[in-house]
Amino acid sequence: xxxxxxxxxxxxxxxxxxxxxxxxxxxxxxxxxxxxxxxxxxxxxxxxxxxxxxxxxxxxxxxxxxxxxxxxxxxxxxxxxxxxxxxxxxxxxxxxxxxxxxx
Numbered sequence: 001x002x003x004x005x006x007x008x009x010x011x012x013x014x015x016x017x018x019x020x021x022x023x024x025x026x027x028x029x030x031x032x033x034x035x036x037x038x039x040x041x042x043x044x045x046x047x048x049x050x051x052x053x054x055x056x057x058x059x060x061x062x063x064x065x066x067x068x069x070x071x072x073x074x075x076x077x078x079x080x081x082x083x084x085x086x087x088x089x090x091x092x093x094x095x096x097x098x099x100x101x102x103x
Contacts, residue, residue, distance in 0.1 A: 002094045004060045011039075011050045011072060013084060018048040024073045025052050027089075029062050056099045064093035 001007035011025065018041060026035045039052045050072070062068050067088040075081045 001054075001059060001089065002092045003062065003064060004056050004094060004097050004099060006056055007054050007059055009052045009054075009070070009089070011052060011070070011084075013048040013050070013072060013074075015046050016048055016074070016082075017043050017046055018074055019043055020077055022075045023050065024075075025050065026071050026073070027054075027062065027068050028071075029066055029068045032061050032063075034058050034061060059091060060097070060099070062091040064091055066090075 024035050024037055036052050039050045041048055041050045069086050070089055071086045072084045
């Protein structure tokens, strides 16, 4: 992923049918944090696939020189909460570090 872009991150949660659950995907780098609630999701058997998208300004919040932690938390209709392992990703630098829009 690159800063100041609109990246799409695909997350697979194996062995879990998350239908009807609230899902929170959190990105954290030091004090910088961004959470996406209920990203679009598809369930295939017992695996769930989530598509998390960020805006240009959301991707710009993260520095290029340090890893970004990513974790999904899930809360079912009974209030039971579970979390995935924390994974790491990165946001690469780019030359045009200002927001751009079509038009």
